[in-house]
Amino acid sequence: MADPTTNGNFGSSSLRLKTGLAEMLKGGVIMDVMNVEQARIAEEAGAISVMALERVPAMIRAEGGVARMANPKLIKEIVAAVSIPVMAKARIGHFAEAQVLQTLGVDFIDESEVLTPADEVYHIDKHAFTTPFVCGARNLGEALRRIAEGAAMIRTKGEPGTGDVVHAVQHMRQIVREIKALTVLDDSELYNAAKVHGAPYELVRMVAKAGKLPVPNFSAGGIATPADAALMMQLGAESIFVGSGIFMKERATPLDVENDPKERAEAVSRAKAIVIATTHYNDPQIVAEASEAVTGTMKGLAAAAIEERDLMQTRGW
Numbered sequence: 287m288a289d290p291t292t293n294g295n296f297g298s299s300s301l302r303l304k305t306g307l308a309e310m311l312k313g314g315v316i317m318d319v320m321n322v323e324q325a326r327i328a329e330e331a332g333a334i335s336v337m338a339l340e341r342v343p344a345m346i347r348a349e350g351g352v353a354r355m356a357n358p359k360l361i362k363e364i365v366a367a368v369s370i371p372v373m374a375k376a377r378i379g380h381f382a383e384a385q386v387l388q389t390l391g392v393d394f395i396d397e398s399e400v401l402t403p404a405d406e407v408y409h410i411d412k413h414a415f416t417t418p419f420v421c422g423a424r425n426l427g428e429a430l431r432r433i434a435e436g437a438a439m440i441r442t443k444g445e446p447g448t449g450d451v452v453h454a455v456q457h458m459r460q461i462v463r464e465i466k467a468l469t470v471l472d473d474s475e476l477y478n479a480a481k482v483h484g485a486p487y488e489l490v491r492m493v494a495k496a497g498k499l500p501v502p503n504f505s506a507g508g509i510a511t512p513a514d515a516a517l518m519m520q521l522g523a524e525s526i527f528v529g530s531g532i533f534m535k536e537r538a539t540p541l542d543v544e545n546d547p548k549e550r551a552e553a554v555s556r557a558k559a560i561v562i563a564t565t566h567y568n569d570p571q572i573v574a575e576a577s578e579a580v581t582g583t584m585k586g587l588a589a590a591a592i593e594e595r596d597l598m599q600t601r602g603w
């Protein structure tokens with residue numbers, strides 16, 4: 287049998303390179319930004335990367351409509367404004383949006399359930415791109431299916447735009463639990479595990495041997511406070527994505543960081559605190575100090591109150 291660590295798509299030098307880029311983002315915070323000023327604040331606050339998009343999930347949730355890839359003009363402005371890596375989102379299955387993002391030179395493409403899915407059956411064939419991809423997952427099977435398609439980074443889906451961390455916790459706990467369960471199986475049992483998880487045997491075997499995913503495992507969706515970030519890191523996340531928790535004032539209204547110094551200071555305080563808490567996630571004293579420095583926190587929306595059909599996390603498979 288082929289050695290899954292050296293053969294097949296996953297062993298390709300191109301995927302190892304993409305995963306290497308993802309490894310460089312470990313231990314940091316990736317912040318959603320909707321304009322150049324937000325991107326500058328994120329960089330100054332110590333974000334490891336920014337995600338360029340037109341509306342953060344809280345706004346998409348409040349306003350409805352079809353959520354698509356951001357305008358290339360906005361992405362180019364943000365790429366030009368910061369020196370940290372820039373990510374941008376494509377709709378699930380929308381390989382033409384991903385082609386545009388690759389042409390624009392973004393550092394990572396997020397095939398994201400936050401946008402309105404473009405294909406009800408197929409995710410993007412991510413091996414066909416030189417730009418690395420990150421994808422969301424709620425469980426190990428979903429994570430491994432995305433990795434099989436070429437994803438170089440996995441993140442929990444959580445329930446984006448709520449400020450409620452409960453589903454990010456659920457997804458991270460499930461992925462970690464399912465990985466642990468694989469490590470005690472013998473080789474003959476792994477075939478059935480692959481069937482149960484709906485994932486390629488080679489990847490299941492790789493995870494069973496290593497006790498971890500073959501790509502970095504980050505967390506996203508509903509992370510809104512420094513303590514939320516510390517919680518996710520302690521549960522096994524290797525980095526944190528924060529969208530709606532930093533730049534939003536009301537559910538559909540962002541802080542005016544361009545014209546209002548007080549609101550700008552509020553965004554800076556939230557951004558810095560999340561970065562500090564992510565770095566020092568194992569030190570409650572530092573997380574306490576970071577939390578104290580925050581002025582204003584996203585009010586949020588309890589994920590349990592959302593109708594099944596309005597969940598973003600159930601998009602993708």
Ligand SMILES: O=C(CO)[C@H](O)[C@H](O)COP(=O)(O)O
Pocket residue numbers: 318337342343344396398400441443445446447448449506507508509527528529530531
């Ligand atoms: O799609 C994302 C990660 O790739 C978003 O950045 C993230 O899910 C935002 O969620 P929230 O607004 O709840 O922080």
